[in-house]
Amino acid sequence: MVKFEFAEPPRSGDDVVAFEDLGKAWPLEGGGEKSVFGGVSGLIRRQEKIAVVGVNGAGKSTFLKVLAEQTEPTSGSVRIGASVNVGYFSQHSMDVLDPKLTVFETVQAVMPNASIGVVRNLCAAFLFQGDDVDKRIDKLSGGEKSRVVLATLLARPVNFLILDEPTNHLDIQSREILLGALQTFAGTVVLVSHDRHFLRSLVDRVFEIDHGEMRPYEGDYEYYLHKTGREHSAA
Numbered sequence: 059m060v061k062f063e064f065a066e067p068p069r070s071g072d073d074v075v076a077f078e079d080l081g082k083a084w085p086l087e088g089g090g091e092k093s094v095f096g097g098v099s100g101l102i103r104r105q106e107k108i109a110v111v112g113v114n115g116a117g118k119s120t121f122l123k124v125l126a127e128q129t130e131p132t133s134g135s136v137r138i139g140a141s142v143n144v145g146y147f148s149q150h151s152m153d154v155l156d157p158k159l160t161v162f163e164t165v166q167a168v169m170p171n172a173s174i175g176v177v178r179n180l181c182a183a184f185l186f187q188g189d190d191v192d193k194r195i196d197k198l199s200g201g202e203k204s205r206v207v208l209a210t211l212l213a214r215p216v217n218f219l220i221l222d223e224p225t226n227h228l229d230i231q232s233r234e235i236l237l238g239a240l241q242t243f244a245g246t247v248v249l250v251s252h253d254r255h256f257l258r259s260l261v262d263r264v265f266e267i268d269h270g271e272m273r274p275y276e277g278d279y280e281y282y283l284h285k286t287g288r289e290h291s292a293a
């Protein structure tokens with residue numbers, strides 16, 4: 059198995075993103091709006107690995123979108139720090155792949171100066187070996203597409219990864235590869251995942267979104283579970 063090693067990303071400032079009194083409401087179809095959260099303030103520092111947790115519909119994806127500047131907050135501000143290069147992954151990222159390109163062409167497009175060998179290596183690290191790299195995007199399964207998107211994300215000199223359920227379509231082997239890559243990643247990570255093994259092995263802070271508020275837990279996932287008495291719950 060090929061192990062992927064990040065190119066050392068450029069170092070960001072110590073304050074990666076500061077958010078203050080942040081609020082988000084989505085417009086409702088029949089008019090009016092639905093408030094997701096409000097009054098959320100905090101600071102994400104360099105090299106932190108943060109899990110954002112909460113029940114379905116709590117606003118995890120919305121919070122990540124606001125952080126990644128994919129949508130405007132309704133109130134408050136997000137300040138991205140100096141020299142921060144964001145890489146954002148969501149389920150939607152797979153839909154923006156060009157269906158007519160091959161795996162190799164897709165990865166090469168984000169690293170135009172890399173040699174064929176380097177591109178092949180990155181593809182191989184995400185389990186596209188031999189002829190697999192010549193498969194067209196529109197012939198790929200959901201899991202394969204996720205792997206392509208993650209490969210293109212990691213090919214760039216990003217130092218702040220915002221990942222919304224990156225392991226959803228991944229098989230166990232791909233999940234372990236991604237986990238290994240994130241564990242050795244010298245940058246900052248904010249992630250949503252339902253994979254407890256992933257969370258236990260990676261994160262050192264937890265933000266819980268609950269009823270429109272966000273609470274930080276200054277510890278790893280075990281600490282969060284202990285503090286909230288959720289060690290034995292299934293969710």
Ligand SMILES: Nc1ncnc2c1ncn2[C@@H]1O[C@H](COP(=O)(O)OP(=O)(O)O)[C@@H](O)[C@H]1O
Nearest residue numbers: 084085094112113114115116117118119120121
């Ligand atoms: N693009 C959108 N337009 C309108 N409403 C949305 C949009 N995205 C999310 N919502 C709503 O915002 C709330 C929070 O959703 P989301 O952030 O996806 O939660 P989570 O990721 O925690 O499951 C839900 O009520 C959802 O229906």
Ligand SMILES: [Mg+2]
Nearest residue numbers: 118119120222
């Ligand atoms: Mg979500």
